[in-house]
Amino acid sequence: xxxxxxxxxxxxxxxxxxxxxxxxxxxxxxxxxxxxxxxxxxxxxxxxxxxxxxxxxxxxxxxxxxxxxxxxxxxxxxxxxxxxxxxxxxxxxxxxxxxxxxxxxxxxxxxxxxxxxxxxxxxxxxxxxxxxxxxxxxxxxxxxxxxxxxxxxxxxxxxxxxxxxxxxxxxxxxxxxxxxxxxxxxxxxxxxxxxxxxxxxxxxxxxxxxxxxxxxxxxxxxxxxxxxxxxxxxxxxxxxxxxxxxxxxxxxxx
Amino acid sequence: xxxxxxxxxxxxxxxxxxxxxxxxxxxxxxxxxxxxxxxxxxxxxxxxxxxxxxxxxxxxxxxxxxxxxxxxxxxxxxxxxxxxxxxxx
Amino acid sequence: xxxxxxxxxxxxxxxxxxxxxxxxxxxxxxxxxxxxxxxxxxxxxxxxxxxxxxxxxxxxxxxxxxxxxxxxxxxxxxxxxxxxxxxxxxxxxxxxxxxxxxxxxxxxxxxxxxxxxxxxxxxxxxxxxxxxxxxxxxxxxxxxxxxxxxxxxxxxxxxxxxxxxxxxxxxxxxxxxxxxxxxxxxxxxxxxxxxxxxxxxxxxxxxxxxxxxxxxxxxxxxxxxxxxxxxxxxxxxxxxxxxxxxxxxxxxxxxxxxxxxxxxxxxxxxxxxxxxxxxxxxxxxxxxxxxxxxxxxxxxxxxxxxxxxxxxxxxxxxxxxxxxxxxxxxxxxxxxxxxxxxxxxxxxxxxx
Numbered sequence: 001x002x003x004x005x006x007x008x009x010x011x012x013x014x015x016x017x018x019x020x021x022x023x024x025x026x027x028x029x030x031x032x033x034x035x036x037x038x039x040x041x042x043x044x045x046x047x048x049x050x051x052x053x054x055x056x057x058x059x060x061x062x063x064x065x066x067x068x069x070x071x072x073x074x075x076x077x078x079x080x081x082x083x084x085x086x087x088x089x090x091x092x093x094x095x096x097x098x099x100x101x102x103x104x105x106x107x108x109x110x111x112x113x114x115x116x117x118x119x120x121x122x123x124x125x126x127x128x129x130x131x132x133x134x135x136x137x138x139x140x141x142x143x144x145x146x147x148x149x150x151x152x153x154x155x156x157x158x159x160x161x162x163x164x165x166x167x168x169x170x171x172x173x174x175x176x177x178x179x180x181x182x183x184x185x186x187x188x189x190x191x192x193x194x195x196x197x198x199x200x201x202x203x204x205x206x207x208x209x210x211x212x213x214x215x216x217x218x219x220x221x222x223x224x225x226x227x228x229x230x231x232x233x234x235x236x237x238x239x240x241x242x243x244x245x246x247x248x249x250x251x252x253x254x
Numbered sequence: 255x256x257x258x259x260x261x262x263x264x265x266x267x268x269x270x271x272x273x274x275x276x277x278x279x280x281x282x283x284x285x286x287x288x289x290x291x292x293x294x295x296x297x298x299x300x301x302x303x304x305x306x307x308x309x310x311x312x313x314x315x316x317x318x319x320x321x322x323x324x325x326x327x328x329x330x331x332x333x334x335x336x337x338x339x340x341x342x343x
Numbered sequence: 344x345x346x347x348x349x350x351x352x353x354x355x356x357x358x359x360x361x362x363x364x365x366x367x368x369x370x371x372x373x374x375x376x377x378x379x380x381x382x383x384x385x386x387x388x389x390x391x392x393x394x395x396x397x398x399x400x401x402x403x404x405x406x407x408x409x410x411x412x413x414x415x416x417x418x419x420x421x422x423x424x425x426x427x428x429x430x431x432x433x434x435x436x437x438x439x440x441x442x443x444x445x446x447x448x449x450x451x452x453x454x455x456x457x458x459x460x461x462x463x464x465x466x467x468x469x470x471x472x473x474x475x476x477x478x479x480x481x482x483x484x485x486x487x488x489x490x491x492x493x494x495x496x497x498x499x500x501x502x503x504x505x506x507x508x509x510x511x512x513x514x515x516x517x518x519x520x521x522x523x524x525x526x527x528x529x530x531x532x533x534x535x536x537x538x539x540x541x542x543x544x545x546x547x548x549x550x551x552x553x554x555x556x557x558x559x560x561x562x563x564x565x566x567x568x569x570x571x572x573x574x575x576x577x578x579x580x581x582x583x584x585x586x587x588x589x590x591x592x593x594x595x596x597x598x599x600x601x602x603x604x605x606x607x608x609x610x611x612x613x614x615x616x617x618x619x620x621x622x623x624x625x626x627x628x629x630x631x632x633x634x635x636x637x638x639x640x641x642x643x644x645x646x647x648x649x650x651x652x653x654x655x656x657x658x659x660x661x662x663x664x665x666x667x668x669x670x671x672x673x674x675x676x677x678x679x680x681x682x683x684x685x686x687x688x689x690x691x692x693x694x695x
Contacts, residue, residue: 027268031335069538072551084408
């Protein structure tokens with residue numbers, strides 16, 4: 001094998017990520033999203049000022065993976081906690097990291113109003129069209145026809161409506177400065193997602209209001225697929241309904 | 255020559271790195287042991303002692319099967335949900 | 344120090360500012376709207392932040408965020424809004440966070456009415472939300488006492504890292520009385536556990552209430568219990584009014600106690616030896632004070648603006664050895680001093 005002692009490191013784990021194994025399922029894209037958030041924080045040099053708000057969901061233990069201060073919110077309330085932290089300590093860099101139950105179901109009031117007030121926070125929204133932690137129930141973002149443990153016959157629009165597009169919804173508000181949807185299913189998308197996340201944090205460093213990054217993600221276990229099959233399923237089924245791109249960008253004239 | 259190091263016991267066998275490597279230098283441990291039994295590998299991997307195909311967690315894990323083909327693009331590292339891969343050039 | 348004539352709600356707000364609290368998160372609800380309105384005027388003047396949340400659910404969670412970041416924060420609401428706080432109160436106690444909550448009680452249950460009541464005693468003193476915890480609960484009976492209890496509540500909340508509540512009612516909230524604001528500088532408390540950003544100097548602080556390992560969670564619960572036992576032991580407050588020579592005791596708190604004071608004056612004039620034990624802390628319930636009167640009192644007459652909640656704690660603190668009678672008005676009705684005195688006299692007559 002090559003002797004790595006005299007070689008340059010081209011890619012390694014960033015400082016703010018703990019040297020720890022996660023509890024996430026094999027192939028779960030939470031791991032990728034966590035890395036991108038940690039890298040953004042480290043590259044911007046704000047790890048010392050960062051305060052994360054962990055949600056209820058698979059990523060409830062996010063504080064065990066990122067070495068920054070954290071608060072743990074009740075389900076859906078992370079944007080309200082973030083508001084409290086940022087208002088009393090405006091110098092902190094505050095972010096929430098939430099799943100589709102947390103943000104798009106129980107927490108819809110909190111996210112809409114934090115966005116509407118233009119709270120100077122960064123929100124990372126993990127959309128995997130299902131409830132992971134509780135065992136695969138329907139999420140507000142579950143697709144029509146998608147089978148989950150509470151839609152065993154497939155989601156029926158007649159019965160329970162359509163998946164919610166949160167990025168689009170929030171982009172109708174005047175205050176937010178940056179609203180974008182990216183995906184974690186392919187290397188090229190992961191690179192775009194990293195740029196979006198970094199910008200969402202950079203905006204807060206610059207004192208700009210509300211930045212929001214929705215990340216299409218996989219849940220191999222509850223979708224009943226292998227990790228690689230899940231990436232394909234995301235590409236074929238989620239992207240047509242949840243288009244990628246910027247919905248609002250104060251800098252970009254959007 | 256670029257290379258990678260994969261943390262064997264961190265790997266959860268999701269196969270994303272194997273799937274996305276543009277030069278196909280990575281293999282899962284069971285595929286690898288099967289391949290070296292039938293076809294000798296390109297290089298001698300004396301440091302790499304495969305103590306069976308399963309790591310401490312019980313997963314099949316990813317291995318660098320063809321080090322000479324690695325271009326150091328770090329695609330594997332970027333796609334790994336466990337951040338188990340370090341890339342060197 | 345100057346006396347100022349102020350409405351209860353506003354005096355409470357000013358007292359909070361004087362206690363070093365510059366952040367208010369809350370939602371309008373009758374009969375306490377004067378508190379958010381006052382804070383929205385005053386806080387920008389002192390470099391603070393008034394934030395009207397989208398709901399009480401959001402407000403209590405903003406309180407969590409601010410308290411978790413190590414800053415004195417307060418909120419206020421009334422009964423139905425306090426019900427919405429239940430989740431947040433449980434999380435605040437579970438995470439060991441200090442803060443001040445004002446409940447200006449109104450008629451319930453449900454949407455109820457907007458007139459004063461004391462029907463949230465159970466909710467306040469038994470925690471309000473799920474799990475094994477308590478709030479530190481104070482019950483002022485005058486506007487001045489409300490002012491004094493605000494700074495006491497902040498101090499005990501910080502000392503014990505626990506949410507504290509002031510249980511007022513619509514009458515105290517709306518009435519105008521002269522008050523003096525103490526000029527003492529607020530105490531400093533250790534906040535090294537707060538989420539202020541690691542600054543690269545210390546390990547991460549995590550403010551949370553999740554302990555998935557049952558052994559750890561049990562340990563934490565017993566720690567909380569020890570805390571509450573200490574509070575029970577050392578922080579009880581009550582007023583003993585004309586009890587030195589009393590044969591009979593009235594037990595009442597807040598506005599009701601004020602009304603009973605007038606009844607007692609009337610009854611004393613008529614020759615009855617009656618006094619009042621007025622709990623000021625509802626948690627910890629002042630059972631030590633009640634215990635002093637065992638064997639000296641023929642009966643306790645518990646008067647509340649509810650169908651009877653504090654009465655249970657009164658009975659417990661006297662080990663059910665003294666008869667406890669009850670008179671209540673509820674739904675927003677307020678008892679008159681005369682009706683309380685009449686009921687008392689009937690009880691004395693029946694006793695003979």
